Amino acid sequence: MSSVSYLPEQRRSEILAILSRGExxxxxxxxxxxxVSEDAIRRDLRKLAAEGLCEKVYGGAxxxxxxxxxxxxxxxxxxxxxxxxxxxxxxxxxxRQCVFLDVGSTNALLAEMLPSNLDLTVVTNSVPVMAALxxxxxxxxxxxxxxxxxxxxxxxxxxxVSDMERYRFDLAFLGTCSLCPETGVTAFDGDDAEVxxxxxxxxxxxxxxxxxxxxGARLPHKVxxxxxxxxxxxxxxxxxxxxxxxxxxxxxxxxxxxxxxxxVKEK
Amino acid sequence: MSSVSYLPEQRRSEILAILSRGExxxxxxxxxxxxVSEDAIRRDLRKLAAEGLCEKVYGGAxxxxxxxxxxxxxxxxxxxxxxxxxxxxxxxxxxRQCVFLDVGSTNALLAEMLPSNLDLTVVTNSVPVMAALxxxxxxxxxxxxxxxxxxxxxxxxxxxVSDMERYRFDLAFLGTCSLCPETGVTAFDGDDAEVxxxxxxxxxxxxxxxxxxxxGARLPHKVxxxxxxxxxxxxxxxxxxxxxxxxxxxxxxxxxxxxxxxxVKEK
DNA sequence: TCCGGTTTTGCACGTTTATGCAAATTACGG
DNA sequence: CCGTAATTTGCATAAACGTGCAAAACCGGA
Numbered sequence: 001m002s003s004v005s006y007l008p009e010q011r012r013s014e015i016l017a018i019l020s021r022g023e024x025x026x027x028x029x030x031x032x033x034x035x036v037s038e039d040a041i042r043r044d045l046r047k048l049a050a051e052g053l054c055e056k057v058y059g060g061a062x063x064x065x066x067x068x069x070x071x072x073x074x075x076x077x078x079x080x081x082x083x084x085x086x087x088x089x090x091x092x093x094x095x096r097q098c099v100f101l102d103v104g105s106t107n108a109l110l111a112e113m114l115p116s117n118l119d120l121t122v123v124t125n126s127v128p129v130m131a132a133l134x135x136x137x138x139x140x141x142x143x144x145x146x147x148x149x150x151x152x153x154x155x156x157x158x159x160x161v162s163d164m165e166r167y168r169f170d171l172a173f174l175g176t177c178s179l180c181p182e183t184g185v186t187a188f189d190g191d192d193a194e195v196x197x198x199x200x201x202x203x204x205x206x207x208x209x210x211x212x213x214x215x216g217a218r219l220p221h222k223v224x225x226x227x228x229x230x231x232x233x234x235x236x237x238x239x240x241x242x243x244x245x246x247x248x249x250x251x252x253x254x255x256x257x258x259x260x261x262x263x264v265k266e267k
Numbered sequence: 268m269s270s271v272s273y274l275p276e277q278r279r280s281e282i283l284a285i286l287s288r289g290e291x292x293x294x295x296x297x298x299x300x301x302x303v304s305e306d307a308i309r310r311d312l313r314k315l316a317a318e319g320l321c322e323k324v325y326g327g328a329x330x331x332x333x334x335x336x337x338x339x340x341x342x343x344x345x346x347x348x349x350x351x352x353x354x355x356x357x358x359x360x361x362x363r364q365c366v367f368l369d370v371g372s373t374n375a376l377l378a379e380m381l382p383s384n385l386d387l388t389v390v391t392n393s394v395p396v397m398a399a400l401x402x403x404x405x406x407x408x409x410x411x412x413x414x415x416x417x418x419x420x421x422x423x424x425x426x427x428v429s430d431m432e433r434y435r436f437d438l439a440f441l442g443t444c445s446l447c448p449e450t451g452v453t454a455f456d457g458d459d460a461e462v463x464x465x466x467x468x469x470x471x472x473x474x475x476x477x478x479x480x481x482x483g484a485r486l487p488h489k490v491x492x493x494x495x496x497x498x499x500x501x502x503x504x505x506x507x508x509x510x511x512x513x514x515x516x517x518x519x520x521x522x523x524x525x526x527x528x529x530x531v532k533e534k
Numbered sequence: 535t536c537c538g539g540t541t542t543t544g545c546a547c548g549t550t551t552a553t554g555c556a557a558a559t560t561a562c563g564g
Numbered sequence: 565c566c567g568t569a570a571t572t573t574g575c576a577t578a579a580a581c582g583t584g585c586a587a588a589a590c591c592g593g594a
Contacts, residue, residue: 008552009324010291027570037554042571058561058570127397134394134415135289143422145412145430148401155410159433163412166426275542294580304544309581325551325580541590550581560571 026060103154104175156191164198172203186219193221207231293327370421371442423458439470453486460488474498
């Protein structure tokens with residue numbers, strides 16, 4: 001930011017960093033940001049595009065198709081579905097909010113995709129989320145303490161629960177092991193469920209992201225009834241479990257289907 | 268600043284210190300900073316890059332990309348040197364002990380190499396350590412809570428310090444930013460230093476692992492004097508900084524050269 | 535103390551890379 | 565179909581680079 005002069009390579013690397021979290025870049029903006037002419041920026045973008053690291057378009061560049069670039073070979077199908085969920089979930093975020101990100105692979109993906117320009121504060125008990133956000137400028141990151149249980153992939157137990165009282169969230173993304181209309185969110189692990197309930201207690205709004213395979217099943221530990229969920233982010237209409245069953249008086253159901261992919265930048 | 272002439276090795280060490288803080292360096296700036304020609308600096312950077320300690324780019328050098336660093340890919344000899352250190356450090360562990368693993372890449376390697384059959388309890392503030400150990404059977408893992416600062420790669424700040432009081436360690440591995448005979452362990456970051464001191468307070472024994480490039484330099488924040496260190500794990504005799512300078516009345520010096528516990532005092 | 539070998543350093547040289555400007559070209563919106 | 569803005573291309577300048585070389589500093593042994 002304050003660095004008077006960027007190294008060329010460093011500049012490209014920063015551009016790539018912006019791109020890699022899904023944000024489009026404008027040549028004009030970058031020119032001011034790095035105090036160089038637009039020509040230099042355009043040359044950078046052209047170079048990156050030549051390496052397949054972004055897509056050059058009129059006015060700037062777009063990140064390469066999310067599921068295509070990184071390590072698509074690995075579990076690609078499932079990952080791209082969760083990426084779609086996370087993309088929709090991003091729309092729930094507002095500047096300067098404090099959000100809780102629970103354990104779970106979908107939340108970890110959401111973390112990777114968080115924009116840097118919203119001045120967010122993130123609290124988490126998930127190790128992957130911490131790994132994704134720990135050196136991201138523009139995001140304040142806090143971690144719960146306590147026992148790290150292998151099963152959930154994050155901190156659970158008494159200390160994590162009591163640490164939760166230190167924070168107040170605008171929005172909490174609960175990792176959802178399972179969701180059914182009658183019982184709401186349920187979990188495998190008792191300690192994990194305890195943490196989720198504590199997060200819910202301290203949050204204004206509660207959001208859950210679910211892939212269709214998580215709909216319908218019931219697990220041993222009750223977390224929250226449907227009524228307490230404010231945002232349900234799901235895939236398109238599920239055959240086995242129609243989404244309308246999950247509609248309550250005060251929740252909002254967002255699906256990956258009816259959200260158009262207008263990834264453009266507003267001006 | 269004050270020192271009129273730097274030893275070449277000392278200069279490289281300082282450059283490395285800046286780099287390891289995550290800051291890029293410019294050849295021109297370093298040239299004036301050390302009052303040498305840019306050629307000398309470029310030679311230094313080239314040398315460091317050859318060892319995989321930085322990435323040489325046009326205009327200067329960048330710290331090794333955090334994203335390229337993950338848990339196995341970096342085949343640099345730096346890693347193997349640290350692995351050697353960690354191997355030696357493993358001999359300090361006894362069954363059923365409770366150990367603290369601080370932030371730092373060497374400690375992260377140690378975490379990966381921890382045996383599963385010792386019934387260890389590990390407490391850490393390092394995200395990579397958590398990632399390495401979270402689903403390892405045979406190891407109970409606990410994490411400190413608090414603010415996650417990108418620089419150190421783990422939790423720091425007031426909450427981490429107060430969380431430390433919850434535990435009592437048999438052995439604490441402090442991440443050593445730098446070590447010199449007169450000042451002992453020093454660190455870049457004040458909050459980080461605070462956490463290290465808290466760990467030391469709550470531990471029976473204190474161990475540090477250092478690669479030779481960390482010997483000699485002094486950083487702003489004092490952590491612990493040499494006298495409080497019980498185990499120093501180092502590489503073989505260092506040219507610039509003979510190990511015997513680090514010998515105190517009650518420490519034990521282990522090197523990767525002679526793995527035997529022939530330490531104790533000078534004969 | 536002197537001496538040979540090694541390392542480090544600064545400088546000169548030709549080469550590569552980065553940058554900004556101007557002119558020609560292309561894409562976009564109406 | 566036209567005008568504006570973005571883009572490409574070519575070019576000139578400046579900065580950074582690698583290499584070879586010789587002087588200087590340093591080190592260890594006699």
